[in-house]
Amino acid sequence: MRVLGIAGSPRRGGNTDLLLNEVMRGAASRGAETKIIILNDLKITPCQHCDGCQETGRCVIEDDMRMIYRELKQADRIVLASPVQFMGVTAPMKAMIDRCQALWVSKYQLNLPPLGNQRPRKGLFIAVGGQRAANMFEPALATVKVIFRVLDITYAGGLLFSGIDKKGAISKRPELLHQAFTSGQQLITDLSSEKQNY
Numbered sequence: 341m342r343v344l345g346i347a348g349s350p351r352r353g354g355n356t357d358l359l360l361n362e363v364m365r366g367a368a369s370r371g372a373e374t375k376i377i378i379l380n381d382l383k384i385t386p387c388q389h390c391d392g393c394q395e396t397g398r399c400v401i402e403d404d405m406r407m408i409y410r411e412l413k414q415a416d417r418i419v420l421a422s423p424v425q426f427m428g429v430t431a432p433m434k435a436m437i438d439r440c441q442a443l444w445v446s447k448y449q450l451n452l453p454p455l456g457n458q459r460p461r462k463g464l465f466i467a468v469g470g471q472r473a474a475n476m477f478e479p480a481l482a483t484v485k486v487i488f489r490v491l492d493i494t495y496a497g498g499l500l501f502s503g504i505d506k507k508g509a510i511s512k513r514p515e516l517l518h519q520a521f522t523s524g525q526q527l528i529t530d531l532s533s534e535k536q537n538y
């Protein structure tokens with residue numbers, strides 16, 4: 341069982357990174373194989389809407405997104421982590437999501453499974469924001485729910501924490517880090533119970 345974590349913050353060791361690490365530690369403690377991809381270290385060209393994927397469901401741009409398509413296909417659980425930036429996910433995360441347009445074409449125009457196989461997948465969303473405002477996670481969450489739906493990934497829930505701004509501020513909230521750890525464990529527990537059903 342593979343858990344793929346995708347880190348969307350440009351700030352290494354920041355709040356979402358720390359939460360993502362805890363989720364992955366929780367998953368690993370239940371025997372999962374974990375991998376974290378740091379989007380800010382990669383070259384992911386924004387979708388050019390060139391329609392190069394229309395016939396094949398395969399993006400024609402040659403960059404690090406190739407590796408991410410592979411990793412998504414191999415994963416049983418996908419954890420997206422992004423701080424809120426101007427109400428949305430970060431630019432690297434949005435670029436990665438937009439490049440999944442090729443997989444949208446696969447699914448809705450070519451009638452193929454978007455990730456090439458039908459294994460049951462679940463996804464978790466980690467987000468933090470500096471503000472404390474009503475509905476502040478809704479725009480980012482809407483984007484994440486859409487990409488999960490397109491990729492046939494069941495939304496398993498979110499760790500959405502407001503009022504977290506300075507680098508490392510989440511470290512002063514051990515109860516939230518613990519919640520992240522147990523969420524990682526829960527993601528894997530769900531998989532075991534699914535295996536009994538399939």
Ligand SMILES: Cc1cc2nc3c(=O)[nH]c(=O)nc-3n(C[C@H](O)[C@H](O)[C@H](O)COP(=O)(O)O)c2cc1C
Pocket residue numbers: 349350351353354355356357422423424425426427428468469470471472476504505506507508
């Ligand atoms: C460009 C930029 C835009 C931001 N926009 C928002 C925002 O719209 N709402 C909010 O609550 N926080 C906003 N923030 C604050 C970050 O979400 C916050 O500092 C967060 O803790 C950063 O997480 P990280 O350490 O994982 O990068 C913004 C920060 C930056 C740099």
